[in-house]
Amino acid sequence: MIEINDLHKKFGKNEVLKGINLSINEGGIFSILGPNGSGKTTLIKCMLGMVIPDSGNITIRDEVIKNNYKYRNKIDYLPQIARFPGNLKVKEIIAMIKDLRASKTEKEIELIELFKLEPFLNKRLDNLSGGTKQKVNLVLTFMFDSPLIILDEPTSGLDPISHLRLKNLIFSEKEKGKTILVTSHILSFVEDIADKIVFLLEGEIYFNGTISQLKTKTEQPDLEHAIASILSASYA
Amino acid sequence: MLKILKYSFYDLMRSRWSYVYFLFYLLLGVVLLFLNNDLSKAVITLMNVIIILVPLIGTIFGIMYHYDSREFTELLLAQPIKRSSIFLGQYFGVATSLSMSLIIGLGLPFVFYGLFNSNAIWDFSLLLITGAFLTFIFTALAFMIGLLNENKIKGFGYAILLWLFMAVIYDGIFLMSILYFSDYPLDNFSLIAILTNPIDLSRVLILLKLDISALLGYTGAVFQRFFGTNFGLILSFKMLVLWVLIPTVLIWRISKKKDF
Numbered sequence: 001m002i003e004i005n006d007l008h009k010k011f012g013k014n015e016v017l018k019g020i021n022l023s024i025n026e027g028g029i030f031s032i033l034g035p036n037g038s039g040k041t042t043l044i045k046c047m048l049g050m051v052i053p054d055s056g057n058i059t060i061r062d063e064v065i066k067n068n069y070k071y072r073n074k075i076d077y078l079p080q081i082a083r084f085p086g087n088l089k090v091k092e093i094i095a096m097i098k099d100l101r102a103s104k105t106e107k108e109i110e111l112i113e114l115f116k117l118e119p120f121l122n123k124r125l126d127n128l129s130g131g132t133k134q135k136v137n138l139v140l141t142f143m144f145d146s147p148l149i150i151l152d153e154p155t156s157g158l159d160p161i162s163h164l165r166l167k168n169l170i171f172s173e174k175e176k177g178k179t180i181l182v183t184s185h186i187l188s189f190v191e192d193i194a195d196k197i198v199f200l201l202e203g204e205i206y207f208n209g210t211i212s213q214l215k216t217k218t219e220q221p222d223l224e225h226a227i228a229s230i231l232s233a234s235y236a
Numbered sequence: 237m238l239k240i241l242k243y244s245f246y247d248l249m250r251s252r253w254s255y256v257y258f259l260f261y262l263l264l265g266v267v268l269l270f271l272n273n274d275l276s277k278a279v280i281t282l283m284n285v286i287i288i289l290v291p292l293i294g295t296i297f298g299i300m301y302h303y304d305s306r307e308f309t310e311l312l313l314a315q316p317i318k319r320s321s322i323f324l325g326q327y328f329g330v331a332t333s334l335s336m337s338l339i340i341g342l343g344l345p346f347v348f349y350g351l352f353n354s355n356a357i358w359d360f361s362l363l364l365i366t367g368a369f370l371t372f373i374f375t376a377l378a379f380m381i382g383l384l385n386e387n388k389i390k391g392f393g394y395a396i397l398l399w400l401f402m403a404v405i406y407d408g409i410f411l412m413s414i415l416y417f418s419d420y421p422l423d424n425f426s427l428i429a430i431l432t433n434p435i436d437l438s439r440v441l442i443l444l445k446l447d448i449s450a451l452l453g454y455t456g457a458v459f460q461r462f463f464g465t466n467f468g469l470i471l472s473f474k475m476l477v478l479w480v481l482i483p484t485v486l487i488w489r490i491s492k493k494k495d496f
Contacts, residue, residue, distance in 0.1 A: 011495070045495075045496070048313070048314050049313075049319075050310075050313045050314065050495070050496045051495040051496065052493060052494075052495060069316055069317060069318050069319070070316055071316075072314065072315060072316035072317075073316040075314075077314040079310065079311075079314065083306075083307035083310065083311075084307055084308075084311065085247065085305065085307055085308040085311075086307075087247070087250060087251070088247075096243060097311075097315065099239065100239055100240075100312070100315050100317060101315060101316060
């Protein structure tokens, strides 16, 4: 599904990715974890072609992504911070993204229903709260039935009920055999949903495997302590 | 690219600033015609305003739109759209809507005043065409500067500086060098110096079309001999086209390499 070979990226003097090698198979939920500034978002943005790597290559569904844009038709991406052109209405932005992807999907109707967004459809995006913007963001992401879904901090700003709905939504997408990449700092959320974990530390992959493997490796009873032990070991 | 152009264009058409810009030109046209009571004279006054103001507005709008639409751009970048289409689409959207404000805003009062029955129609059309060219040129330059500078304040500063250089400082340097080297033949030098600044080029083009080049003295004669010919006119337009093309190609190239 995704093959990443020896990926390097520097921003000025700051070396963010120092040779990432990663291969992700089709189907399942993969969580990318790591402390702030470990390169999670940069890695995701490299996959999307938003950040251009200094060296190394990425193949997604057998397509080399360099100088390519069509492969993004098969990706749904949820950006970390929901930022939209403020003077558009919710309804308009949904129609616009559909038009830009030349898609005739009708799935947004059930998603709007799911996240209870009907009262906001005619409101301008500037006037929405952070959590509501995130829900719009989720609708825009999940309305296309793409085989690869990339979620960057999907839970930020969501209330507990929406959080639960999102979790169920992710599970139902997984049931359809999709590959889902998630980054999150909420470890209970990760523990609930992730099949496998990729742990980034200072631009390198520190760990790649299942949660139980991580617990065994660090000899800790739960994910939270396992992560804490990695971090305290690396900062010590 | 056309879809992005469409959305950028709509976005601007809904923004207050396009109307302010449109109304400004409408008012300017009406006032000038009312004060001058003569089409040709109004065209001359208008030229002086357009030559300075159109590049400034193009620069400011271009850079503002670029920074303001960051969110929109980031949203688009994750979609299956070519990068170059995103930026070129936005650029053409801004430049087209600005040119439309200019052409319609100025055109309406002149048309109602009886432009079509007057022999000033060609002068006036040339004025609008060069105005549109200047809009496209300076919007492109502003977009380019925006792409090169993450920092808004810096980008704004550089863009304004570029406008100041082209509109004011360039002429100063030009005049100084002509005074300093007055012992040498300067015909070719001044021709080239004028061809390489779109603002000067537009000014000279319009002045010569208005047949007031006698005011320019000897230089006027040299210019008339060059720009007055078909060759000169075609070359001038080619230069203006080049001034649009070069920054556009640069926008395309820079956007391909940029990280978001």
